[in-house]
Amino acid sequence: MPKKKEFDGVVYWVDAEGSMKREDAISKADKQKEEIVDDIFAGVFHAHDKLVDFKKHIIEALDAYIEKAAKKAKVEGWKGNFQLVNYDSTRRIVVKRAELLNFNEKLQFAKSKFDEWVIKKTENGDADLAEIVQKAFEVDKAGGINKSFLFKLLRYSIKDPEFKKAQELLRESVETYGTKTYIQFQIKNEQNAWDTITLDFASL
Numbered sequence: 001m002p003k004k005k006e007f008d009g010v011v012y013w014v015d016a017e018g019s020m021k022r023e024d025a026i027s028k029a030d031k032q033k034e035e036i037v038d039d040i041f042a043g044v045f046h047a048h049d050k051l052v053d054f055k056k057h058i059i060e061a062l063d064a065y066i067e068k069a070a071k072k073a074k075v076e077g078w079k080g081n082f083q084l085v086n087y088d089s090t091r092r093i094v095v096k097r098a099e100l101l102n103f104n105e106k107l108q109f110a111k112s113k114f115d116e117w118v119i120k121k122t123e124n125g126d127a128d129l130a131e132i133v134q135k136a137f138e139v140d141k142a143g144g145i146n147k148s149f150l151f152k153l154l155r156y157s158i159k160d161p162e163f164k165k166a167q168e169l170l171r172e173s174v175e176t177y178g179t180k181t182y183i184q185f186q187i188k189n190e191q192n193a194w195d196t197i198t199l200d201f202a203s204l
Helices: 028-072 106-123 127-136 147-153 161-173
Strands: 004-007 010-014 020-022 082-085 091-103 174-188 194-197
Touching: 028 082, 028 174, 106 127, 106 161, 127 147, 147 161, 161 174
Parallel strands: none
Antiparallel strands: 004 010, 010 020, 082 091, 091 174, 174 194
16 A cells, blocks of 8 residues: 555655655556555465465474484484485475574684785795685675685694684684575476475575
8 A cells, every 4th residue: 555644634645755646646557556566465465474384384394203203213403404205206395404604703813813824825835725715705795705615624634733723713703593494395207307396485
């Protein structure tokens, strides 16, 4: 519905800039557009709410199943990835969970240590690995850091004390603040390959 205000019995429509126009002066085309947009968005909001409820139902059902299966297998607190396939292997539910990570102030301490190491290694001619370190801390246009590049630094087995100290600070900078669950619904097609039924649960 359009934003409306009423003064002395006269109804006005309010536009994006806050200007008011008498309702009886609004064009028929504008009124039709308003009606169509309102009607469609009513359905959008209804579908969104249904999808939110459906996702909640699915997660509760899957969590209940995997909790029983984990208990039967004597595994406590299972929160990993899994998939469920029906009896004739024509339908599959794939569940993936990803940790949501932030970095605290120790990330800058780690960067300083890595920078010290980079300077030393560049002087010694090890420019390739130094470039990898520098790229790991590059910030993109949105102000984010490439986590995969950072975690790649933790996989190097370099005995240099400065590098190992920088790795330690990097590990200590990582903070987990939750998990995000991704669910895929797949059916097997005539070519015996899996087709995905798209439901955009990830954004809910």
